Amino acid sequence: MMKALVFEKGGLDNLKVRDVEKPMVSSHDVLIKIKIAGVNPVDRFVVELTREVRPIPHIPGSEFAGVVDEVGDHVTDLKKGERVIVYNRVFDDTCDMCLSKSEMLCRTGGIRGVITNGGFAEYTTVPERNAFKIPEEVSWEVAASLPVSALTPYHALMEAGLKAYETLAVFGASGNTGSFAIQFGRKFGAKVIAVSRKNWIRDFGADDVLAYQDVIGRIKEITLGKMADVVLNSLGSEMWLTALDVTGLKGRLVFFGVLTGSKVDLALDRIYAKQIKIIGTTGGTRKELQELIGISTSLNVRVWKKFKLEDGAKALKALSDYERDGRILLEI
Ligand SMILES: NC(=O)c1ccc[n+]([C@@H]2O[C@H](COP(=O)([O-])OP(=O)(O)OC[C@H]3O[C@@H](n4cnc5c(N)ncnc54)[C@H](OP(=O)(O)O)[C@@H]3O)[C@@H](O)[C@H]2O)c1
Numbered sequence: 001m002m003k004a005l006v007f008e009k010g011g012l013d014n015l016k017v018r019d020v021e022k023p024m025v026s027s028h029d030v031l032i033k034i035k036i037a038g039v040n041p042v043d044r045f046v047v048e049l050t051r052e053v054r055p056i057p058h059i060p061g062s063e064f065a066g067v068v069d070e071v072g073d074h075v076t077d078l079k080k081g082e083r084v085i086v087y088n089r090v091f092d093d094t095c096d097m098c099l100s101k102s103e104m105l106c107r108t109g110g111i112r113g114v115i116t117n118g119g120f121a122e123y124t125t126v127p128e129r130n131a132f133k134i135p136e137e138v139s140w141e142v143a144a145s146l147p148v149s150a151l152t153p154y155h156a157l158m159e160a161g162l163k164a165y166e167t168l169a170v171f172g173a174s175g176n177t178g179s180f181a182i183q184f185g186r187k188f189g190a191k192v193i194a195v196s197r198k199n200w201i202r203d204f205g206a207d208d209v210l211a212y213q214d215v216i217g218r219i220k221e222i223t224l225g226k227m228a229d230v231v232l233n234s235l236g237s238e239m240w241l242t243a244l245d246v247t248g249l250k251g252r253l254v255f256f257g258v259l260t261g262s263k264v265d266l267a268l269d270r271i272y273a274k275q276i277k278i279i280g281t282t283g284g285t286r287k288e289l290q291e292l293i294g295i296s297t298s299l300n301v302r303v304w305k306k307f308k309l310e311d312g313a314k315a316l317k318a319l320s321d322y323e324r325d326g327r328i329l330l331e332i
């Protein structure tokens, strides 16, 4: 048996620690003793059942890291005791999307922790192809941020084709994904503008930190009227028109979420007249996760609070705490 956070009816108050069966290891799987998990908006959507979730009763948790505890008969590359992170997409490795290295779009797939049980538990099993070894020097906090918080903006910036001489603007820059987008923007060599209420994001590589109220005017000043080449904005309705306004000629507005809602005035005239590309992305590829592991020792994460497994519901509620100032992690 093992301890896991489980809910049967939707709602954060129904999320409780329970003793459940420890998962069985089949021949191509590894059993991971989970050490730490990242808490993300998706986990809250899962527990609130605002998306299709299975199985029910359900163990949430889409981003986690741990140590290999047992391997199946056919596992060749991983051994007990190795530190691993988990690529969090379920994929069949046979459809056209998988074959074109877009496993996150697998036609029969989905997100681990959403369409399978997840990592808010003492143990989980994943196919060997989902488990990636990480260097000894990488902290558990960074490790627990690579599969979602880092991979998603990395893939988004790749899709947007950010170049060294361009200007990147990141909305919600102090958030889980935002703080990594800022670091990648800097590594890509771009000029990086953080749109955030938190000034500390400057230490992550932002050249400028702008408040939401005066963002259009300030980006105009900073770019001498050109506006941003790439805008990363997953804040949804509340910031859509502002994001369009700060996107310059031939700019790319990229997003992978709609945190404040998905209903927007598309403002078609502003899109064609500036020849803007609007790019939706989701997750990233295993190849990109491998690239991130390669640079993981140079990445930073700001942790606000760590919770124990039994306080999982509190951890998820804390995501929308007004005082929140960095990542929320679950130590298991
Ligand atoms: N499709 C995918 O694969 C994928 C993966 C990861 C995340 N997502 C989505 O991307 C979005 C961002 O995720 P995240 O993990 O970075 O979220 P997060 O950590 O909660 O960050 C959001 C940030 O946005 C800013 N913000 C501004 N107005 C806000 C408001 N009204 N409510 C909440 N935050 C506000 C805050 O930063 P400042 O204080 O700096 O302003 C906040 O820290 C979410 O919708 C999430 O579901 C999608």
Ligand SMILES: [Zn+2]
Binding pocket: 091, 092, 093, 094, 095, 096, 097, 098, 099, 103, 105, 106, 107, 108, 109
């Ligand atoms: Zn597939």
